Amino acid sequence: MTLYFQTKYRIFAVWSLHIATSIFIIGNILAISFYGDYQFFNQFLSELGARANTIGENGEKWSKARYPEIFNISMYITATFMIPFFIYYPSNFRSLKKKIVIPILASISGVISSVFLFMVGVYDMGLYLEIHSKLALRLYLSIMITIFLFGISLVLLPKNDEYKIRYSLKIDMLFILITIIITGGNYVQKVPEFLNNIPNATFQKIIPYIYLPYLTLYGTRILKLLKMNEQFE
16 A cells, blocks of 8 residues: 555545634634624625725725734635645545546645635735735635536546445535535626625635535545544554
8 A cells, every 4th residue: 555545644634624624613713703893794704814904996995804814824724734635635536546537636726726725815805905806716716626526526436436335425516516606606706696685795705614614524424434444454
């Protein structure tokens, strides 16, 4: 067994994802609690990391966050801990053989999305609004590509693959479909017509609150399979 496929490293990669999700949630809670009068459904996540007052192209005014580094540092940590998960992600698809190129592409896209997430924290909307907006759009696109390739990888799994035997793909496909719709809408900067009653700020928030929990669910399932296999090794 090569180093890459060793169970202990794959388990570490899954736990790294769990840490990333936990840090993101904790960072959000702390940033919101210190913000003061943050309106969850009407203000963007990026406002929690604004290091200065800023004005948008259409005259929108956004205020400096009270403690912006709480949010920004949580982005750095979240992004960093997501990378090991994506690096080891293809190791769960050995049964695809030559078709493993699909999860490898998902892995590359996932690492790229993590880098963009990190950079969103570096270039906050307060001091670098234009750069921040461009990075956010690239983040949406990379997430959409990652989750799309994620879904294809799962569908391609042979019937005798452990994941497919033990778990129905219905919940995976539901999460993946919702993530593609939400990230796609944010990428084109338009809420889909059938969801147009949702404020833009709320619509944007759905991305991490769907994407990260789904990845964590997937990771939890993989962790169970890895620990089961470890008992028989």
